[in-house]
Amino acid sequence: MRTLGVFELTGCGGCALNIIFLYNKLFDVIQLYKIKEFHMASSYREEGSLDVALVSGSVSTQRDLEILRRARENSRFLIAIGTCATHGNMQSSLEGSMEEKLERIYGTRDNYMGALNSKPIVEYVKVDFAIPGCPYDKDELYQALILLAKGVEPVYKDYPVCVECKLNEYECVLVKRGIPCLGPLTVGGCNAICLRSGIGCIGCRGPLPKGVNPAGEARILKELGYDDEYIRNKYKTFSGGGLKW
């Protein structure tokens, strides 16, 4: 029996909830893992080392940082789940210093809560595996947990959303409807869920680590009549500054 801990930093909570939403597959997980800590599911908590730690959310406060460090120190394999943890998500796309932000929102530059500039956890600790997505795909987590329980490392998705969009035979909204779609740049694994509803990919899983062409996509979006600012904002929403041209 392996041990598992789930840790939540700053985020909407959806990524932790997504684990509970594994429904009957959650029973498969608890056949293989003893869950020592999972705040959203239970107030039960057990100290000690973990085989696998799942961390969601971004580091935005001193408390987040402490939880993250504890998770890292106590775990042998740490998985960042969700785009907050892997890329920083929207909260880290805000530019500027902490003082400026405090002044703009609260009218004071004093940082009473010890807030930090939001950053993905990968900036603070070594992460063994990352499952991006806002929220991430449940089955991807399920596969990762089963593989780890059997002693094999999980596999990264190495293809863009376009591949899954085509596998499902969804209409290409970028080509056919001129809807801005970040599918060509974004890591697949979501099964092109937005494209199923005819919505262009918003890039929530972050950019592919290698081989993307943001300049090429920007050129296409400009052809469609979108300006630099629109494209820049679209690129930076989830990518944590990873998409530039």
Add this chain to the structure above:
Amino acid sequence: MFQSFSAKVLEVRDLTPKEKLFTLRFVDPHINESFSYKPGQFVMVDLRGFGEFPISICSTPTRKGYIQLCVRRAGRLTKYMHELREGDIIGIRGPYGNGFPMEIMEGNKLLLVSGGLGMAPLRSVLWYALDSGKYAEVRLFYGTRSYEDILFRDEIFNLLQHGQYMNCYVKLSYEIDSPYFSQLENNCPQSVCKGLVTDLFEGEKLDAENSYAIICGPPVMYKFVVKELLNRNFHPGRIYMTLERRMRCGVGKCGHCIVGTSNSIKYVCKDGPVFTYWDVLSTRGLI
């Protein structure tokens, strides 16, 4: 085409800190009996539920009843494979690929040039040639980084010191010093040198007319070794090399190993993995 045969791990031996040698026997005695292969062919190792990877067979078909695979701990699957113990069952599909044309080369001298992990498929050729005794001479140039990295160290050292009785001459190059190398260099100064595998050609009189060269090593090595061989009048048709690609099927379907251009396309898995230098000249991108 998809199905793999169950094989039992008979022995796991550490070759280096990174490489292990797996000795396998098929569970079905009938398959064990009928499984025949040529040096240079490869199999797909099927870790059921986790994935498959291609790997060349490093044992020789002259020794029957088992096959051996030399596996480097490089990725997620090989990491898992390194955890296997005696008695564990894995799947094997194959053998695939063309293998070395051992019959064509009979009666000739063989020059094996290997670097690093390239020793694995060449070990199959080496022992095939020595066991069958049908080759005028076997010469092995083996480039290694350090003492710890030498694959099949006992076999290599044995042949290096006593191989001449079997018409087998081994030369070793290394990059990182070690007291063992110094000692070896004292005993057999002709056979050991510090440098790259291409340095082993220096001062060597090779009988290009009656020799076949066989190369296997990391991708960067091929061009340099071929150059040495061509300089020594080796005929392009007498230079064989075995290549690797990301194979998913092993039988020319999955497309990952396609190489070439509009007038020559090769599938490394079924047209290779053994190619001559002619193939390299006619198919761009092969090496």
Add this chain to the structure above:
Amino acid sequence: MRYSKLPKENFEAFFKSLEKWGAVYGPVKRGRIYSFEKIKDPNEMSLNYTRTMIPPKKFFVKPRERILRLKDGEWVEECDEEKKVIFGVHSCDINALLILDKVYLSYPEDPLYKRRRENSLIIGISCMPDELCFCKSLGTDFAMHGFDLFLHELPDGWLVRTGSVKGHEIIWRSRELLQEPNEADLENFRKFEDRRIKSFKKELDAQGIADLFDLAYNSDVWKKYEELCLGCGNCNMVCPTCRCYEVCDLWTSPYEAERVRRYDSCFMETHGLVAGGHNFRATRLDRFRNRYYCKSYFDPQAGFNCVGCGRCDEFCPAGIEHVKVLYEIARGRSYNVPILQRKSA
């Protein structure tokens, strides 16, 4: 070849009779794309379609499919046995299936592909080229074989060519719905063919291009396309002759797994990656070039690996045009590429 005529008024009855042979699939309009889908009523079909996004190869190698199932530590092979009639296939796609046959039916045969091929009837239909088709240049605008029946549009029905013994059987069983074609029908058939041949807007002079193309291995034009191409793999996914697949194992419970294969694309960064980290096609330029060389590989017996269906042009977000790339590379000159006009939202 045997020719028959199917009068328009008998079409529905004839179409219904096909259900005896299996589930009937045909081209349907969905949003702004076409797709082969199961047909209940022939009026659902758009028989004057240009091209479906995903070609009919999806019936033989599915976009995503289980190839093995793990049970008690052993793989179990399974295959769906559904009998199918694929209705309304264009010549280019029929020719593309013949190219796939050479790959999947050569030793060792792909068992799933083979069984599905045997369980399927192919009924072709004539078409008019749009601005993207260049099948005529590759000789794939007419299917000589590879179908069971082929329907050629006439003003008052269809001229039916019979291409297989199974096709004869269908014609035999529905003989009361069919007639012998008369001279007027043949004249209409000729007129249609003439009109079709003249309607091509895109042409590829394939003469000698294999060598010209090979010689341009280090052409600067590749660099221009490396900048345009997004590397998204759409061209591969929609190509009727692309057959790269990737395999992965997925667990359905802690004790049961399945081996799944899916279409893969040579534009993926990992396509040429091997253990140890060496990548044989490390840059987008390498990968772009690889696709064009693979598509334009000239097999002396069968011609190109491309059938000129125009799908890669239609579904390329960057508006890269296949024929234009071939010309530019072979001639070693750069042209200013206009982006295909896109409809705004």
